[in-house]
Amino acid sequence: MSVSPAHVARISGPGGYCSGTLIGPDAVLTCGHFFTPASPYTATTCAVAGTRRRIAHLKRFPGTDIALARLTKPVDGVDEYPDFGPTPLPLVRTVTLGFGGGATTPQTRVGRLVTGLPLAISRGLTTVVRPAALIINTPRAIKGDSGGPVLFDGRIFGVQSLILDPFGRNLGVATVSVVTPAIVEKLGALR
Structure with missing residues (x-):
């Protein structure tokens, strides 16, 4: 399934905000660099699909700038989640x-x-x-x-x-x- 605007999340904390993607009922794919001691995941909220949730856990993927934020509760009203694809060739x-x-x-x-x-x-x-x-x-x-x-x-x-x-x-x-x-x-x- 393609990403729709309902899948795109806004993650806000003391250090500002960043974006992300709802990829499961309580899972948001995002960047790791947003989460710092000044903006820890425990002090952030995630607004997605008309719902606001706190982040309960953050999993960083070492050596990358990729993180998976787990929300305190699933987001209701979203039944399908985006697919992943291969890295495209240059100029696409x-x-x-x-x-x-x-x-x-x-x-x-x-x-x-x-x-x-x-x-x-x-x-x-x-x-x-x-x-x-x-x-x-x-x-x-x-x-x-x-x-x-x-x-x-x-x-x-x-x-x-x-x-x-x-x-x-x-x-x-x-x-x-x-x-x-x-x-x-x-x-x-x-x-």
């Missing part, structure tokens, strides 16, 4: 969904996959993305889109992670944390 069209820029509804950012990378690291060296993909988005991915689903052919292949913004100037190049088959297998066991 992608879609990123997220709440960047203070949006109150999920925004769509169309892009083109430029290339895959074995590794990407944030400017502050705190976020590791492995494996990664570079995407050029129009409109540009912005802060708050992190954790949102990145799609090819309606299926999730990655999670929005970083933006390239030297000296505060967003160049429109986004780094995606690729959801590998091994992670999909682990997510399937956790759903």
Whole structure:
């Protein structure tokens, strides 16, 4: 099944907010870098499908910027969940969904996959993305889109992670944390 706006989550905490995707009744796929000592998962809430829930548990996938947030209770009214797909080839069209820029509804950012990378690291060296993909988005991915689903052919292949913004100037190049088959297998066991 494709991702619908009802699947896209807004995760809010003391450090701000990020995006995510409801992939099971109480499971939200998101980025790991949002959750810090200043914004622990225990102090965050998740708004998805017209429901607000607290996060009860967070599972990070080591070496990636991918995390799975487990909610305190299942989200009612959602019967189907998005599918995962393979990483596409360069130059194919992608879609990123997220709440960047203070949006109150999920925004769509169309892009083109430029290339895959074995590794990407944030400017502050705190976020590791492995494996990664570079995407050029129009409109540009912005802060708050992190954790949102990145799609090819309606299926999730990655999670929005970083933006390239030297000296505060967003160049429109986004780094995606690729959801590998091994992670999909682990997510399937956790759903």
